[in-house]
Amino acid sequence: MYLSQGTELHSRYVIQSLLGHGGFGITYAAHDQVLNVRVAVKEYLPRQLATRGEGQTKVSIFTGEARQQYDYGLRKFLEEAQSVARFAHHPNVVSARDYFEANGTAYMVMEYVEGVTLKEYLEKKGGRISFEEAKGIMMPVMDALREVHQAGMLHRDISPDNIYITTAAQVKILDFGAARYFAGEQSKSLSVILKPGYAPEEQYRSSGKQGSWTDVYGVGATIYKALTGRTPPDALDRKEEDTLEPPSRLGVMIPVAAEQALLQALAVRAEQRFQTMAEFQQALLGDAPMTMGFQTASFSFPPTPEASYIPPAEPSFEPSFTPAPVSAAPSPTSGRQPSHYPQLPQRGANPAAIAAGIGAGVVGLALVVLLIWYIGGRVLTEKSHAIAPEVTPEVKAKVYSDEGVKQYQKGNFKDALKVFEKARDLNPKDPEVFLHLGEAHDKLYQPDKAIQVWQEALRLKPDWGLALSHLAETHWRRNETDLAAKQYRRLQEKDPKLARSLQEKIPDLARHVANLDRTVPPGGSQPPVTATPSDVAKEELDKGRKYFEAKDFPNARKALEQAVKLNSQEAEAHYLLGLTYTSLQKPQTEKAMDELGQAVSLKSETYSWKGIGEDLTSLKSHKLAAEAFKKVVDANPNDAQARYQLGEAYARANNIESAREVHKVLKEQDKELAEKLMASINAQRGRQGGGRSLASQIDAEARRIRIRRGEIPPAGATPRRTPTANRSPAPRSPSTPGAVFQRAGPTTTKQR
Secondary structure, eight states, rough: OOOOOOOOOTEEEEEEEEEOSSSSSSEEEEEEEETEEEEEEEOOOTTEEEEEEEEOOOOOOOTTHHHHHHHHHHHHHHHHHHHHHGGEEEEEEBBBEEEEETTTEEEEEOOOOOOEHHHHHHHTTSOOOOHHHHHHHHHHHHHHHHHHTTTOOOOOOSSGGGGEHHHHEEEOOOOTTTTTTTTTGGGGEEEEGTTTTTSOOOGGGGGGOHHHHHHHHHHHHHHHHHHSSSOOOOOHHHHHHHHOGGEEEEEEEEHHHHHHHHHHHHHSGGGGOOSSSHHHHHTTTHHHOOOSSOOOSSSSOOOTTTOOOOOOOOSSSSSOOOOOOGGGGOOTTTTOTTTTTOOOTTTTTHHHHHHHHHHHHHHHHHHHHHHHHHHHHOOOOOOOOOOOOOOOHHHHHHHHHHHHHHHHHHOOOHHHHHHHHHHHHHHHOOHHHHHHHHHHHHTTOHHHHHHHHHHHHHHHHHTHHHHHHHHHHHHHTTHHHHHHHHHHHOOOOOOOHHHHHHHHHHHHHHHHHHHHHTTOOOOOOOOOOOOOHHHHHHHHHHHHHHHHHHHHHHHHHHHHHHHHHHTTTTTTHHHHHHHHHHHHHSSHHHHHHHHHHHHHHHOOOTOOOHHHHHHHHHHHHHHHHHHHHHHHHOOTTTOOOHHHHHHHHHHHTOHHHHHHHHHHHHHHOHHHHHHHHHHHHHOOOOOTSOOOOOHHHHHHHHHHHHHTTTTSSSSOOOOOOOOOOOOOOOOSSSSSSSSOOOOOOOOEOOOO
């Protein structure tokens, strides 16, 4: 059932080994001969609808209703590949780099990464991990899903199986849209797609309204599994009786606000969940109040150290106190504190106030140490009332910046942003403050502001590698490839080590810049950054079109193959390349059909199999024309004209047996076309007329049939004109439109 090692797909990918298989398809490791890298190739092959013989490449599709479901799933597979390809540059998505049809099925080419799934990772960790570790894994997943939702797509299959942790400690989402292949009216068995415990109740209903809140449930269920080691109860069971236990009851250390957010994400009713992934993220980080009236009164949330965290009070940098003498420090048993320290509340006071007091005390102590350092070692005596010198804005900014870094490391990005902004206001000439400020903006999904402050950091510290790296990565995520390439080139020049790190993180960016560099003519200057692969692909397409029109097919092939490699989404390049393959001295029929099929899938409103069949007929590629018309007939069995064209293509290809099979069906649909087809079959079989053209033989055979039916008189008799109303027009030629000529005898249609 699997493709053999060494099988070549799309004249580019060579199968190396089997990676895995599931209900919808098979995944292989393959070698990309163009980029010289390893890739993963996913083949659409639902086992309940199709199979493949041992050692074969073509897929055999089951008949009947299975065929309809297979075709529907194939279309959805290609649609998903087209959509997911838009996220090819997102660091947290294992996405499609290429896709195409071949062997009666379709393929999706994805980046190859080594690592383990979250499911495997949890097993290695004993079944569960801490809240902080789970948050670190799932936040990048949620970042990626936010972009997916903004593009109008849903994943609908988030679970530990579909989250991948690479050996480089990157987190990526697998298998986008798997649940959508059989969605809608074609769905026969949703149980094949749904994962109990991770799918919300609306996914079980064909009329269930689904949206970003559907993926919110899947993410929440995955986090719950990571924290507790338990899969949440099935959503339908919870609808009858909700037995979901809060993680804290199972011994999990988790902040109160985070647990409330998690339970809200797992609400059975969709309207009670967070409606967007951003809302869930903010609530999980404790940065936003709960927005849905989710009831938690029945649960007991024991306080934890993380749950009691309160942002420290902003330190006062206008001290009016006198630093205490060293000898005045209280003894551990005195029970008193110096007057300049914040007084701790007595027993029974508000715990939040206690935490705030402790925080302020720690900051105050840090200030005392800082001031002692600033004074430069002045000796403070018990009787002296030395007044601390004025603290400069630069020192204040440094304290704020350090506090911001601490908050950032804890994941309190909103608090970190506020502190960094104060540091920037105090010292607007410190590039490091701007770097940190941009990082906080980036974590809060504010890329425009992040880019702005990083550019300011570069103004203050030109060619700073860290700022260049941040800018290149952010521009790349936003699909601003020209700007990303510009910053990456500067980074390569100024900080090669950091450039290599970025290359490992985003290999596609490095390859993009390398492709641009390869377009430089010998001895020429560096091309502008705007010379993207799409621009080069367009130039190659123009060259290929001109070569094709001039019938210079070898050069047309070279140019068009290059155009397809640079831009696999250009339908015209695939179409012309397919026709070129058929026109070579040694036609490459399999490649031709693959390219023509790609053109149809990319731009069906322009390219259709019927039109392609007619074009192939005009090129005298009758065998391929028959394949094209066969696809039309399979899609619309009632199209008698297409069936006639199929039969005639078989006849012209000397496949008489297949032509006769077509004739048997056609005579039940359209007798006139059936008789015309039989004339073509007899003419091809008998080769009557001693060297006459096939068209002349068909005309002669058609004339004999009409004489036998009495529609026209025998030769030499007076012609009898048949009324127009009783005659059907001659079928349109499968190639160029026919021209009607009047001559002695019947009116016929002659091929140009």
